[in-house]
Amino acid sequence: MDEIVKKLAGLGLPGVILVILTVTSGGSSAAVAAAITALGGPFGIVGGIALLGLITVVGDAVAGYGLEAIVNAIYKERSKTESVQVLLQEIKDLPISDELKLKLKNELSPENFTETQEI
Incomplete structure (x- = not known):
């Protein structure tokens, strides 16, 4: 074996x-x-x-590089050609931690998300 x-x-x-x-x-x-x-x-x-x-x-x-850095870079690149709202909805449905979802949403959206808002 x-x-x-x-x-x-x-x-x-x-x-x-x-x-x-x-x-x-x-x-x-x-x-x-x-x-x-x-x-x-x-x-x-x-x-x-x-x-x-x-x-x-x-x-x-x-x-x-780490999962967070790779996923963050992918979504930043996609935000150049795709709607941020669509990407935010997609992030919401990803099977990742709420903490990582919050970080990704904060990177994409001009408004800041807080832990109390829906992730």
Whole structure:
């Protein structure tokens, strides 16, 4: 088991996702291939493998800069081309802490949100 764990750990987050896909699919290689194909959407298995690679890049960025900095930068960039009201509603529905929602809303909105206002 130690050898398998070392190899999967070398893959990083995609390795963890592969283990989860394997377990949830009952260990069938055909089911794992189907799950990766489903992840790839219209691009099939190639898209699924590319998505696993993208997860690695995103995971490295989050590890380097932190989730708050990455999400904040994404919403600042999106606010240049999208409605701030739409983004604020989107932030409200994100599965993140209320503290992070408050910080993101304060960065986007000219009015300051307080902890007593609806997040």
